Amino acid sequence: MSKVSIIILAAGQGSRMKSALPKVLHPIAGKALVQHVIDTAYQLNADKIIGVYGHGGDIVPKTINDDNVKWVIQEQQLGTGHAVDQAMPELEDSDIAVILYGDVPLIKKETLSELIQKAQKDFALLTVNLDDPTGYGRIVRNAEGKVERIVEHKDATEEEKLISEINTGILAVNAGELRNWLKRLDNSNAQGEYYLTDVIAMAVNDDMEVQTVNPENEEEVLGVNSRSQLAELEGFFQLSNAQKLMEQGVSVIDPTRLDIRGNVSVGKDVTLDINVILEGNVVIGDNVSIGANCVIKDTTIETGVVIQPMCHIEQAVIGADSKVGPFARVRPGTKLAEQTHVGNFVEIKNSNVAKGSKINHLSYIGDTDMGSGVNIGAGTITCNYDGANKFRTVIGDNAFIGSDTQLIAPVKVGDNATIGAGSTITKDTPDNELTLTRAKQTSIKGWQRPTKDKK
Ligand code: UD1
Numbered sequence: 001m002s003k004v005s006i007i008i009l010a011a012g013q014g015s016r017m018k019s020a021l022p023k024v025l026h027p028i029a030g031k032a033l034v035q036h037v038i039d040t041a042y043q044l045n046a047d048k049i050i051g052v053y054g055h056g057g058d059i060v061p062k063t064i065n066d067d068n069v070k071w072v073i074q075e076q077q078l079g080t081g082h083a084v085d086q087a088m089p090e091l092e093d094s095d096i097a098v099i100l101y102g103d104v105p106l107i108k109k110e111t112l113s114e115l116i117q118k119a120q121k122d123f124a125l126l127t128v129n130l131d132d133p134t135g136y137g138r139i140v141r142n143a144e145g146k147v148e149r150i151v152e153h154k155d156a157t158e159e160e161k162l163i164s165e166i167n168t169g170i171l172a173v174n175a176g177e178l179r180n181w182l183k184r185l186d187n188s189n190a191q192g193e194y195y196l197t198d199v200i201a202m203a204v205n206d207d208m209e210v211q212t213v214n215p216e217n218e219e220e221v222l223g224v225n226s227r228s229q230l231a232e233l234e235g236f237f238q239l240s241n242a243q244k245l246m247e248q249g250v251s252v253i254d255p256t257r258l259d260i261r262g263n264v265s266v267g268k269d270v271t272l273d274i275n276v277i278l279e280g281n282v283v284i285g286d287n288v289s290i291g292a293n294c295v296i297k298d299t300t301i302e303t304g305v306v307i308q309p310m311c312h313i314e315q316a317v318i319g320a321d322s323k324v325g326p327f328a329r330v331r332p333g334t335k336l337a338e339q340t341h342v343g344n345f346v347e348i349k350n351s352n353v354a355k356g357s358k359i360n361h362l363s364y365i366g367d368t369d370m371g372s373g374v375n376i377g378a379g380t381i382t383c384n385y386d387g388a389n390k391f392r393t394v395i396g397d398n399a400f401i402g403s404d405t406q407l408i409a410p411v412k413v414g415d416n417a418t419i420g421a422g423s424t425i426t427k428d429t430p431d432n433e434l435t436l437t438r439a440k441q442t443s444i445k446g447w448q449r450p451t452k453d454k455k
């Protein structure tokens with residue numbers, strides 16, 4: 001087997017995007033288009049990955065920032081053949097060159113493997129039949145059905161325009177041969193460009209067989225030229241994500257309303273309601289249910305957890321059989337042990353909450369180590385920040401914190417301690433005792449409300 005070198009063309013401007021950002025850096029599922037292609041190249045165990053950039057300067061190489069990708073510049077966009085030629089010095093004659101496109105992100109490794117297989121001996125070309133082939137290069141075959149050449153739409157005769165088999169642009173072929181053909185390209189065509197597609201006729205002339213491969217789905221070879229095509233491909237991509245999860249035993253309430261922007265691993269009997277967004281690395285155990293409109297990022301959710309609607313959870317661990325939400329915000333560094341409850345309008349940051357503790361309403365818990373069996377009353381706030389430094393709050397096992405309490409960190413609440421509602425706790429409180437800081441309730445006899453002066 002020859003070594004595989006993958007060339008990714010990404011020099012075009014993408015003017016129809018109407019964007020300051022080079023087209024190939026626009027995201028699908030939160031990841032740059034060209035990064036999708038690079039990741040697929042990795043899956044093929046390519047020996048070399050070469051990116052051809054041009055428009056937008058070195059923003060593309062700098063943003064991708066991957067030492068395993070060799071970037072070459074195409075100063076002027078003189079055509080796809082010229083673009084590939086810029087990369088050829090990086091290739092050895094014995095390599096198989098695979099041409100991919102930074103704006104064709106959904107190409108599958110299975111399809112490319114088949115192409116590479118055929119390219120061990122022949123010229124391998126990825127083609128597809130389209131109901132509307134307008135704009136694409138057409139595959140011209142001879143009487144025996146063998147590929148003879150490609151004609152670009154703008155150069156095609158009326159008869160050739162009727163051909164529905166089109167060039168996807170993706171191909172694989174011996175690099176030494178490709179190098180020689182590229183040297184012989186000229187730009188005497190309708191667009192005055194050096195067409196990569198002209199090498200097909202040269203290959204045929206050199207008695208090389210041109211073999212075609214078709215992708216399983218048309219989406220694989222669709223390019224992004226506009227924001228609406230970007231949204232269309234995002235839709236295809238997300239639908240295939242949802243499909244994969246459903247095959248693994250997840251109930252996705254509406255596959256068109258689930259977004260995965262990263263890697264998700266799921267257990268059995270998981271239910272994902274509508275408009276759930278899973279980002280980064282998300283691990284979900286068995287029997288987890290996630291309600292509508294939740295955003296969950298870089299988080300582990302253990303078995304049996306129920307996340308109610310409208311929760312935002314990031315860099316956290318949610319212990320088995322816990323309940324979170326609705327309307328909870330769980331921020332980075334939070335570890336909830338098993339059977340905890342985090343209710344509505346509760347924010348938790350950088351805190352450990354041990355087994356069975358409950359923070360059910362309207363609270364801020366930050367930089368806190370909370371024992372097990374704790375009950376936090378509504379409106380409790382850990383005051384963790386003095387304007388310059390952050391301090392920790394420690395709450396012992398089975399403590400009961402009355403509503404509307406402020407715990408001024410650094411402070412420690414003892415095991416089984418009770419804090420009266422409305423307290424401002426500035427000093428450590430003892431185990432087992434009731435601590436309260438509010439003044440004794442009094443009533444003033446004969447007191448009258450102030451009245452306004454009559455003019
Ligand atoms: C090309 C093919 C056409 C095929 C179509 C599939 C040629 C001559 N034609 O046409 O047969 O049906 O793709 O979409 O190859 N690029 C560069 N540098 C350049 C020119 C292009 O990097 O100088 C990159 C672009 O950024 C783009 C890709 O190559 O990602 C394709 O270029 P484009 O000009 O869009 O080719 P098409 O005219 O669509």
Ligand code: CA
Nearest residue numbers: 135223224225
């Ligand atoms: Ca194009």
